[in-house]
Amino acid sequence: MDLEERIHSIQRGDISQFEWIVEEYKNKIFSLAYGYTKDSYLAQDLTQDIFVRLYKNINSFQGQSSFSTWLYRVAKNQCIDWTRRNKKRMENTFLEEGQWDFKDLDIGPEERAIRKEKNQLLYEALESLPEKYRTPLMLFHFQNLSYGEIAEVLDLPSKTVATHLYRGKKLLREKLISKGRGDMLWTALL
Amino acid sequence: MDCSFIKLYLELLDRGQLNKELEEGIKSHIDYCKECSQELEEIREINNLFNEIQLPSLPMDFTSRVMGRIREDSTSPEKNIWQEFSKWGVSFVAAGLIMFLLNFVSFDFNIVTLTITEKNPDIINKVFEYAPSNILNRGFEQIEEIIENIGDRR
Ligand SMILES: [Zn+2]
Numbered sequence: 001m002d003l004e005e006r007i008h009s010i011q012r013g014d015i016s017q018f019e020w021i022v023e024e025y026k027n028k029i030f031s032l033a034y035g036y037t038k039d040s041y042l043a044q045d046l047t048q049d050i051f052v053r054l055y056k057n058i059n060s061f062q063g064q065s066s067f068s069t070w071l072y073r074v075a076k077n078q079c080i081d082w083t084r085r086n087k088k089r090m091e092n093t094f095l096e097e098g099q100w101d102f103k104d105l106d107i108g109p110e111e112r113a114i115r116k117e118k119n120q121l122l123y124e125a126l127e128s129l130p131e132k133y134r135t136p137l138m139l140f141h142f143q144n145l146s147y148g149e150i151a152e153v154l155d156l157p158s159k160t161v162a163t164h165l166y167r168g169k170k171l172l173r174e175k176l177i178s179k180g181r182g183d184m185l186w187t188a189l190l
Numbered sequence: 191m192d193c194s195f196i197k198l199y200l201e202l203l204d205r206g207q208l209n210k211e212l213e214e215g216i217k218s219h220i221d222y223c224k225e226c227s228q229e230l231e232e233i234r235e236i237n238n239l240f241n242e243i244q245l246p247s248l249p250m251d252f253t254s255r256v257m258g259r260i261r262e263d264s265t266s267p268e269k270n271i272w273q274e275f276s277k278w279g280v281s282f283v284a285a286g287l288i289m290f291l292l293n294f295v296s297f298d299f300n301i302v303t304l305t306i307t308e309k310n311p312d313i314i315n316k317v318f319e320y321a322p323s324n325i326l327n328r329g330f331e332q333i334e335e336i337i338e339n340i341g342d343r344r
Contacts, residue, residue, distance in 0.1 A: 011267065015260065022253045031245050040246035047248075051256045058267045115244060122239055141240045146207065162198040169201070173236055 003067055010058050018058075022051055025068075029075050031142040035134075036079040037086075038123050050078045069152045072143060076135060076153060125175040133168030136161055191219055193226055200230045204237060 006017045029050055034043040054074055061070050107115070126134055139145045139153060151158040196219055202208045203216055220227045
């Protein structure tokens with residue numbers, strides 16, 4: 001069954017096909033949600049809310065864009081809503097210990113600590129960016145979307161997406177440098 | 191090609207997503223332009239960081255938890271009201287929006303739109319999320335025309 005057929009059967013009431021959608025997109029949505037919440041438990045809850053929302057609104061998808069564009073648009077809006085509702089909380093949030101899914105399992109504790117620190121620096125720098133830069137950067141890097149796809153999700157011309165990505169990355173670099181300054185780790189970072 | 195154009199495409203060069211012609215053009219520019227090759231270096235440094243980023247993993251039972259919640263809520267998909275609207279035709283929807291906006295024209299259209307978007311971006315987001323964009327765009331075009339006409343009359 002192809003994606004279009006699956007969506008149609010969900011729209012006709014076959015809930016079991018939605019399970020396939022969750023499996024297919026859960027990691028992508030989770031990585032986006034994590035970028036906003038910086039906490040794996042909160043990101044799990046948010047990802048769950050996003051899927052419930054997607055299911056409830058599945059009938060509003062009428063093939064006017066690709067399904068993934070529609071899906072990311074809903075997800076992005078939910079994430080931005082979440083940030084707005086949790087502004088206070090975010091100011092005091094630090095990355096939790098959590099279980100990190102490192103690709104190389106045989107890394108030592110030292111390497112592990114360095115990676116954790118890199119993660120933390122990058123997420124915090126991302127968080128400090130204005131929304132208009134942060135979202136395209138996350139869609140580009142975590143969702144691997146093209147300029148054209150990001151343009152569709154954000155309803156912006158591709159040229160604007162290119163400009164925002166360029167400026168966003170420049171700003172991100174500045175934030176990373178100022179955060180990392182005076183830190184021995186900085187040399188290991190870049 | 192000038193540097194400000196090149197800089198917007200360095201990201202795609204690094205990802206190998208440019209067409210051959212553009213890729214060759216940009217590469218030969220970088221060979222002699224110090225500024226752009228420096229920019230590319232900086233972009234690559236940040237991208238390496240992104241490539242190394244790690245995410246905590248989702249629990250194994252995540253999907254069944256989501257499905258459980260959906261079934262438990264006995265949530266069913268909502269009807270798409272825009273679909274219903276579209277049956278009545280674009281002009282009807284546009285006319286409705288225009289009527290709504292005309293009520294506020296005496297306050298000055300710009301102020302009204304700003305207030306709506308600033309006070310409740312959710313509403314605007316929702317409209318854009320669910321409405322077929324072709325209907326919205328055509329509706330907006332018609333509204334813009336009418337607003338221009340009103341402006342002219344003033
Ligand atoms: Zn140049």
